[in-house]
Amino acid sequence: MNRRVARAPIWLYRHRAGWVLGPRVLLLEHLGRKSGLPRYVCLEVVDRPSPTTIVIVSGFGERAQWYRNLVAHPHCFVTLGHHRLPAHARMMSTAEAAAALKRYQAAHPPAWKRLHGAIEYAVGHPVDQLPMIELLLGPS
Helix, strand or coil: CHHHHHHHHHHHHHHHCHHHHCEEEEEEECCCCCCCCEEEEECCEEEEEEECCCEEEECCCCHCCCHHHHHHHHHHEEEEECEEEEEEEECCHHHHHHHHCCCHHHHHHHHHHHHHHHHHHCCCCCCCCCCCEEEEECCC
């Protein structure tokens, strides 16, 4: 997949059309851990245990740039549809992540099958655990 296609969802959000991606895709605005500059990534919502809590997963593990940036700077912004909200990232424990992944697998079996296959293809090895982040919406 080329960079332009991969970044198309960000373009949609920047042009106030992120709502077309539905409630399972968000725009995460975070700071670069070295540069301190704003960075953007669109991610799938894995779980929404409450109106003020969103769970996201790092398919590339702890080496994903956005994940590493959130570890360094947990304050971020989340855009869902037309709504941009401040948030605070909390890295989930292994047990919490496993439980969230199990709920996702049960709720979205076809999506999990595609996602799991794509992740394993991209990283080149079997994956049974993935790091997850809980985004707590609202001022912190």
